[in-house]
Ligand SMILES: CC1(C)CN(C2CCCC2)C(=O)N1c1ccccc1/C=C/C(=O)NO
């Protein structure tokens with residue numbers, strides 16, 4: 167069958183380097199990307215996809231993304247691992263039991279007037295509704311991230327992927343920004359059972375406030391968030407001056423950017439900041455939230471990125487050759503989000519892909535170009551050279567003082 171998982175897409179050819187004996191091809195050839203065969207874990211199962219398809223604001227995004235990754239033949243280059251939903255106990259390694267009990271109660275209640283005072287206290291209500299199925303999909307997404315992190319901790323892989331994770335706004339005792347369970351914090355806590363210094367990187371359009379809040383007072387986890395920062399834009403936090411507290415002073419890094427940010431500026435800032443982070447923090451493991459709502463064409467209509475800069479950011483982190491956990495996040499133009507995370511999956515597996523979207527179940531979503539790549543819109547990048555220069559200068563000054 168054309169899409170047999172063992173048949174790489176017609177134009178896809180693994181990018182080979184010569185192997186130790188100088189010849190290319192053959193089973194012992196080392197693939198580019200420094201990852202031997204099957205050292206990438208990809209969390210997925212039919213149950214997992216159907217549960218994550220129910221995440222309210224991104225309907226069927228999990229299945230659409232998976233189908234494109236499968237259509238390009240990338241599953242055969244990874245170890246596909248089925249996750250379990252996170253248990254109440256696992257979830258409460260970060261979240262308060264009062265909040266999670268309230269979330270469970272409200273999700274089981276079909277009374278439209280169920281949002282009592284307690285609900286409001288936990289951020290549950292009209293902005294973060296606790297509808298039927300919300301607890302289940304959030305606990306499955308969190309289980310996916312925990313399963314991915316466990317495979318890194320056990321040494322079974324060097325890169326682990328959960329495209330249904332990345333819910334960075336959820337707080338210890340409240341939902342926020344349509345995030346209910348902070349799978350990222352749970353994943354970082356799991357990595358911390360083995361690694362002394364864990365780095366969190368967030369390239370979603372929005373500030374990764376929930377993860378920053380969780381680790382702002384510790385020097386063991388550094389959080390670095392690149393995001394749009396402007397008056398009235400959600401969540402409103404993540405300014406340059408937001409650098410951590412107590413023992414964590416200096417271990418919170420925020421990179422505030424303006425409207426219209428394009429690939430060139432985004433990657434230039436990313437590379438400059440991460441060069442310093444690598445030297446000053448020298449992480450033993452990295453978690454990257456790859457939210458795709460900064461892409462051109464997203465209904466957020468804020469940044470003007472293409473998948474090229476987001477994929478280059480991930481390639482940059484891959485080159486550090488430390489355990490890497492890749493997660494999803496925002497991304498409301500669902501075909502573009504699928505394009506982005508498929509592109510990143512191809513980078514991680516060292517696979518060149520044809521830009522022609524392969525025929526598959528959701529092919530029609532990719533019209534009218536049916537092209538894997540997206541083009542930037544023609545909105546101006548309002549990040550002036552002096553803004554970029556000032557942000558980088560301020561951050562390197564903040565990090566200079568790090569012991
Ligand atoms: C409801 C959604 C999540 C979707 N959406 C747009 C896109 C498509 C339809 C409107 C928003 O602005 N949202 C939000 C509403 C309130 C607070 C936060 C967000 C988004 C957070 C986020 O993406 N973090 O990474």
Ligand SMILES: [Zn+2]
Pocket residue numbers: 370371372457459495496497
């Ligand atoms: Zn976002």
